[in-house]
Amino acid sequence: MKISIIGGGSIGLLFAHYLNKYHHVTLYVRSEQQARLLSSSGLIMQSDQTEDHQTIQADVIHNWTDENDLTILAVKQYHLSDLMEKLGSQTGSPLLFLQNGMGHLSILQELKQKEILLGVVEHGALKVNGNTVIHSGFGKTKLAKYKGSNELVHELLSSPIVNFSFTLENNYLFMLQEKLVVNAVINPITAILKIRNGELVENKDFYIVFQQMFHEVVKVLNIKDIDHTFSYLESVCRQTAANRSSMVKDIEEGRPTEIDAILGYLLDEARRKKIHTPLTASLFHLIKGLEEKEGN
Numbered sequence: 001m002k003i004s005i006i007g008g009g010s011i012g013l014l015f016a017h018y019l020n021k022y023h024h025v026t027l028y029v030r031s032e033q034q035a036r037l038l039s040s041s042g043l044i045m046q047s048d049q050t051e052d053h054q055t056i057q058a059d060v061i062h063n064w065t066d067e068n069d070l071t072i073l074a075v076k077q078y079h080l081s082d083l084m085e086k087l088g089s090q091t092g093s094p095l096l097f098l099q100n101g102m103g104h105l106s107i108l109q110e111l112k113q114k115e116i117l118l119g120v121v122e123h124g125a126l127k128v129n130g131n132t133v134i135h136s137g138f139g140k141t142k143l144a145k146y147k148g149s150n151e152l153v154h155e156l157l158s159s160p161i162v163n164f165s166f167t168l169e170n171n172y173l174f175m176l177q178e179k180l181v182v183n184a185v186i187n188p189i190t191a192i193l194k195i196r197n198g199e200l201v202e203n204k205d206f207y208i209v210f211q212q213m214f215h216e217v218v219k220v221l222n223i224k225d226i227d228h229t230f231s232y233l234e235s236v237c238r239q240t241a242a243n244r245s246s247m248v249k250d251i252e253e254g255r256p257t258e259i260d261a262i263l264g265y266l267l268d269e270a271r272r273k274k275i276h277t278p279l280t281a282s283l284f285h286l287i288k289g290l291e292e293k294e295g296n
């Protein structure tokens with residue numbers, strides 16, 4: 001397949017590395033400098049097991065068109081609004097959105113593309129510089145259809161790429177909600193306390209707040225299988241125990257966080273459903289306050 005990836009950050013570089021092994025990938029980035037670096041020096045992927053260097057096609061976002069089989073959106077939630085005009089001007093090729101949170105659901109309704117997929121990335125990736133990425137956590141990418149046929153999903157599922165598999169989920173809403181629970185509980189609390197993910201389940205007092213937040217979130221999302229969802233949340237927390245969440249890193253590095261698409265989305269839902277969510281509101285404002293204080 002001819003695949004375009006928009007965004008040369010951690011996830012964009014990771015996806016470009018793996019998909020380029022089996023497909024024809026072009027990476028669209030914001031700066032001329034990064035496009036030149038990738039085109040001239042190639043893309044480097046580092047992990048515990050290996051370091052891999054390959055040539056990659058890269059260009060600036062200005063030159064992106066939908067003359068391809070798939071465009072993958074690998075930017076943060078808060079970057080999407082800037083791309084809407086560009087995505088709206090082309091209506092042909094299918095799109096795959098990989099963002100955490102659920103803020104992007106409302107903008108998908110505005111797009112005319114006939115095929116739209118949603119993805120949940122369970123890998124960990126860390127951009128080192130414009131052409132180097134560390135694959136820090138091995139997982140998989142879950143895909144679900146938002147609209148259109150299943151053909152594209154099956155093409156991706158059948159790409160035999162080592163350490164980079166895709167699975168098909170039946171219901172995009174359940175898929176995004178499950179990840180939202182994880183990000184809504186783990187990210188804000190770890191960012192406020194500046195702790196590793198694992199400390200949430202290791203420290204008995206932090207664990208009380210972890211549970212309280214979980215119960216608020218599942219109530220807003222009207223999740224029925226509470227035991228299964230709590231086990232999933234706890235297992236992610238234990239599997240990523242040594243990690244610092246993306247929100248901790250965003251706050252510390254002075255970048256905006258994805259809090260609007262995570263807790264902001266939940267607060268809107270809570271308001272709409274008239275559900276009282278004092279802890280979600282407090283965590284939301286504490287993160288907003290930290291963003292302001294750290295100049296994010």
Ligand SMILES: NC(=O)C1=CN([C@@H]2O[C@H](COP(=O)(O)OP(=O)(O)OC[C@H]3O[C@@H](n4cnc5c(N)ncnc54)[C@H](OP(=O)(O)O)[C@@H]3O)[C@@H](O)[C@H]2O)C=CC1
Nearest residue numbers: 007008009010011029030061075076079099100121124125
């Ligand atoms: N990193 C991870 O391990 C995981 C990330 N995710 C999710 O994946 C999404 C992407 O995250 P991540 O890759 O870490 O984020 P990064 O901040 O590392 O990368 C985002 C990239 O998007 C680029 N970008 C922004 N606007 C545009 C534009 N208009 N045109 C082209 N490029 C643009 C930025 O460019 P510039 O560098 O020029 O600013 C940046 O390189 C997020 O929603 C995140 O929550 C999910 C699971 C794991």
Ligand SMILES: CC(C)(CO)C(=O)C(=O)O
Nearest residue numbers: 186240243244245246247
């Ligand atoms: C799963 C988790 C919490 C891993 O750190 C994550 O997705 C994040 O940090 O954004």
